[in-house]
Amino acid sequence: WPSSITSFHSALSPGARVKVVSSRQTSTSCACAAPVQGHNRFRRYVPRMLHLLKIDGAHVATPLLAAIDLIKNGARHSVPTDFLRRTSKWHQHLKMQQPSDQRLWEVAVLFHLRDAFRSGDIWLAQSKRYGDLKQVLVPATTAAANARLAVPLDPEQWLADRHAQMEIGLEKLSKAAKRGTIPGGAIEDGVLQLSRLPTQNPNGAADLLFDLYKRVPDTRITDIMLLVDDATGFTDAFTHLRTGAPPKDRIGLLNVLLSEGLNLGLSKMAKASNSHGFWELMRISRWHIESEAYGRALANIVDAQAKLPMAQFWGMGITASSDDQFFPTTRQGEAMNLINAKDGNEPGLKAYTHVSDQFAPFASQTIPATVSEATYILDGLLNNDVGKRIKEQYADTGGFTDHLFAVTSILGHRFIPRIRDLPSKRLYVFDAGGTPQNLKGMIGGKIREGLIASNWPDILRIVATMTAGTVAPSQILRKLASYPRQNDLAVALREVGRVERTLFMLDWVLNADMQRRVQIELNKGEAHHALKNALRIGRQGEIQDRTTEGQHYRMAALNLLAAIVIYWNTARLGEAVVQRQDAGLPIQPDLLAHTSPLGWAHILLTGEYKWPKKMIRRTADLGYEAHGLTQCGQTKLMQLRLLLTQHRYATAANMPFDICAYPGSSHWILPGLMRSVWFRPHLFDCRKALLTHRIEFA
Secondary structure, three states: OHHHHHHHHHHHHHHHHHHHHHOOOOOHHHHOHHHHHOHHHHHOOHHHHHHHOOEEEOHHHHHHHHHHHHHHHOOOOOOOOOOOOOOOOHHHHHHOOOOOOOHHHHHHHHHHHHHHHHHOOEEEOOOOOOOOHHHHOOOHHHHHOOOOOOOOOOHHHHHHHHHHHHHHHHHHHHHHHHHOOOOOEEEEOOEEEEOOOOOOOOOOHHHHHHHHHHOOOOEEHHHHHHHHHHHHOHHHHOOOOOOOOOOOOHHHHHHHHHHHHOOOOHHHHHHHEOOOOHHHHHHHHHHHOOHHHHHHHHHHHHHHHHOOHHHHHOOOOOEEEEEEEEEEEOOOOOOOOEEOHHHOOOEEEEEEEEEEOOOOEEEEEEEEOOOOHHHHHHHHHHOOHHHHOOOEEEEOHHHOOHHHHHHHHHHOOEEEEOOOOHHHOOEEEOOHHHOOHHHHHHEEEEOOHHHHHHHHHHHHHHHHHHHHOOOOHHHHHHHHHHOHHHOHHHHHHHHHHHHHHHHHHHHHHHOHHHHHHHHHHHHHHHHHHHHHHHHOOHHHHOEOOOOHHHHHHHHHHHHHHHHHHHHHHHHHHHHHHHHHHHOOOOOOHHHHOOOOOOOOOOEEOOOOEOOOOOOOOOOOOOOOOOOOOEEEOOEEEEEEEEEEOOOOOOOOOOEEEEEEEOOOOOEEEEOOOOOEEEEOHHHOOOOOOOOOEEEEEO
C-alpha cells in the first residue's frame, strides 16, 4: 500500500511543485490547491487500510504514529504538528489553512508516512520491503563468518589503517601542490582546479579496426543467432515452465527472442518470418520466457565470449563499468512511466547495464527514469557470478554516493567513479588540526569515529545481508539513503563512505593513469548504448509494453541480443586478425586492445527473417573418400576442394581438406572436425554468388 500512497503523491505534488517553481508570484494557497482537491481520492480507503496494517516505528517516529492514529480513528483533534521538522515548509502551508480544514494536514501526515517507510523509521510487521531493517539483517555471527567481507571485525583496526592511509595521502597531495606536479591541475588558495586529461589514441588503431571489419562478412541476424546458439547453447536456458525440459522448437524460440530484442513484437515477427505464425510464437513465449531464463542464457554467452582469444586483448574480466540508458515509453498502461527532465519531456524508463572490460553486458535491470542509479550498482555486482569477480567498478557522476563507497570498500571492490564536479567536493579527515596548511580550504568536516565504532557490527551485518541475496542491495541502500539524519546506522555508514571517498579523491587527483582508465571503460559503456539503439529498430525505438513485466522482458531480450552480436563480432574479429597475419600484414598487439566488438554495419537487421526449415543434425560418422563420388546413406554427394591456410581450425599450414555438399544446396559438410564456422564466398571455386556458406563439421 505505500506504493499506492506514493502514486497519489506523485499525481498531486508535481503539479504543486511546477506552480511554485514556474512563478515566484504564485501564492501558497494556490500551491496547496491540488493536494486539497485530491483529498477525497484517498480519504475513502486510507483509514481502512491503516486499521488492517500493523504499523510500528522507532522512538523518533512516535509523534508521527500518534498522527496516524488520529486519521485511522477519525477522532477530533487540534491538528498537531510535532511530527514536522522545525525547518519544514509544511508549517507555512498549514498556517494558511482554516483551523476546521484538516485536509492538507492529513496529506502532510501521509507524505511523512511515506518518507518514514523509506527511511526505516516506521515499518510493517512481516514485510520484506517495508519491514524493520534490523530484523531483516543476518545475525552478527553469520556476518563474522562471511568470507566476502574484506575488513577486520574490530573497528579499531580498520580506523587505524584508514588513519595511516589518509595521513600519507594528504602529505602526498600537499607536496604535489607545492611542487606544481598535479596532473592537469593545481591547488590555489585552498581551491582545487582540475581539468580533464586529453585522450591518447595510438596511431593506426582506427585504421586497424576499419580493416578488420572489412574482413567480416555481411551476415543476417538470424544466421548470427543460429551460429552463436550452436557455439554456446544459450537456448537450452529457456526451459519449459512446467516440465523443465529444454525447448524442442529452437527456431521458434529464436524468433521470439529476436522479436523482443528488435522491439518488433510477435505479430510483426510472424509476418516477417518464414517459419512461425503468431499463435505459435505466443505459445512459445508463454511457456519458455521468464526472467531467470534470460539471466542463464546471458551468463552462457558471457562466459563463452570471455574464452575467445580476441577477448583477452581487451581485458581479463576483472573490471567493469556501469551506466544507465533512457528508453521512451508510452504514456498509457499500468507500468508507472515517469518523466525525467534531463531526458526530455516524454515518459520513459532506464536500463542500467554493467559492461565488463571485455565488452560483455553481464548484468542489466530496468529502473524508473527518475531514480538515482547509484543504488543499483551493487545489484549487478552481488547477484551475478561475473560481477563477483570484478575488482574495479567504474561509474559516471550520477552513480556514486557515500553509502556506495562504504559498501564496495567493505566487499573488496574498488569503486572508481568519474565525478564531474570533483573540485567542489570536500575532504573529510580524522584530525582537522593536523591537515597540511595548503589543503585546509578543501576540508569539509571531521570523521565521527565514535559513531563508526559503535555501529560497526550492524554495518557488517548490512553488507553481509546484501551478499546473502535475501534482500536486494538497492532496496537496502534506498532505505538507508532516504532519511540518514534520523537513522544512526545510516549516518555511521555514511561516515565510512566519507573516509573511502576522501581516500579515493586523494588518489584520483595524483593518478593520471586512473583517470584515463576510467574514461576508456566508460566509453565502452557509451558505445554499448549505441549498439542497443541500432538494434531496437521496431516502433521507432519506443517501448510500448504496458506492464512492468513486459518492459523488463523487452530490456532483457535487447541485452541478450546485444551479447549475441558481441560474441559473434569477437569471434569474427579474431579470424580477421588471422587473415591479416596470413597476408603478411603487421599487427601490433597493443593496437588490438583499442579494437571493439560493438560494430553492426555488417549485420543485416531489416527485411525478412528467414530460418532454415529443417535443421541439419551433426552426424558422428560420415562416409568420406579423397576423390570422386561417395555414398552417405542413400544420398550421393559431390565433392569440392577447399584450401585452408593456417586457419585456426586447421592442424597444419596449407593442409587441404575435402568438403561435401548436397547438390542444389548451400549447406556444406567438412569431415573430420566437430565445429561450425563461416567462410567468405571467395574461398570457394564455385557458388561465388552466395554471400555465405554454412559449414557443419561432422
